[in-house]
Amino acid sequence: xxxxxxxxxxxxxxxxxxxxxxxxxxxxxxxxxxxxxxxxxxxxxxxxxxxxxxxxxxxxxxxxxxxxxxxxxxxxxxxxxxxxxxxxxxxxxxxxxxxxxxxxxxxxxxxxxxxxxxxxxxxxxxxxxxxxxxxxxxxxxxxxxxxxxxxxxxxxxxxxxxxxxxxxxxxxxxxxxxxxxxxxxxxxxxxxxxxxxxxxxxxxxxxxxxxxxxxxxxxxxxxxxxxxxxxxxxxxxxxxxxxxxxxxxxxxxxxxxxxxxxxxxxxxxxxxxxxxxxxxxxxxxxxxxxxxxxxxxxxxxxxx
Numbered sequence: 479x480x481x482x483x484x485x486x487x488x489x490x491x492x493x494x495x496x497x498x499x500x501x502x503x504x505x506x507x508x509x510x511x512x513x514x515x516x517x518x519x520x521x522x523x524x525x526x527x528x529x530x531x532x533x534x535x536x537x538x539x540x541x542x543x544x545x546x547x548x549x550x551x552x553x554x555x556x557x558x559x560x561x562x563x564x565x566x567x568x569x570x571x572x573x574x575x576x577x578x579x580x581x582x583x584x585x586x587x588x589x590x591x592x593x594x595x596x597x598x599x600x601x602x603x604x605x606x607x608x609x610x611x612x613x614x615x616x617x618x619x620x621x622x623x624x625x626x627x628x629x630x631x632x633x634x635x636x637x638x639x640x641x642x643x644x645x646x647x648x649x650x651x652x653x654x655x656x657x658x659x660x661x662x663x664x665x666x667x668x669x670x671x672x673x674x675x676x677x678x679x680x681x682x683x684x685x686x687x688x689x690x691x692x693x694x695x696x697x698x699x700x701x702x703x704x705x706x707x708x709x710x711x712x713x714x715x716x717x718x719x720x721x722x723x724x725x726x727x728x729x730x731x732x733x734x735x736x737x738x739x740x741x742x743x744x745x746x747x748x749x750x751x752x753x754x755x756x757x758x759x760x761x762x763x764x765x766x767x768x769x770x771x772x773x774x775x776x777x778x779x780x781x782x
Contacts, residue, residue: 486649499586515592586629692707
């Protein structure tokens, strides 16, 4: 199993509010706290981007550059650092930019939203503001060029094409962000390619309800029990059984979001003998019974 595919599939990432904008001369855009992942792509010209709480970390973007803002952080884009920036509601209804004095900039802005419980596995490890500068012929550059082309003007089947391109762009961005220097890659991403733990990790994700034990997992790795447990803990930062419990609880939280799923069904799907055993394990991990967790979610949108 491809773990990145597994997490993306569970997160049900969708691109939304993607738009292409052209401006001339002085301009500024303010985006307040919002989506967990926001992406900006410069097609032509230059712009500067900075976080509201870190203007000193401003970055200049040129043609082909992609900026990624994670964690819903408020940020600004403008022709220069410190320029007056309008909230997006006023920006998009203002002057679209007729030929005028000042340089021309053409850029894409959009956001990704996620469902389910795996958002933090994909987004939390990313830097608050990251910039990718793909060169000509790079797959990410080709994807952003195609996206810009599709958004240039309405055409038949446009939304379908844009949706698929956004899916592709997200995968390429995450690969780039995780693989460039490894600094921001989550432990599971790096470990998934390590031959000492790769097969046990894939087995747990493919069959989380199976009666796994450290000896069984070690056998899949071709290692002794002691060596496997040591290597796994060094690479993942937790024991094999701790990882399995976290995986099962994550899957359980996803299923509990479905009001039609009974506790007995969830228990069976994530590897517990019955609803009582599952409820006890869930309460140990979360401090609240699964039924209460579900009630809190329904009432507030987030468990307390």
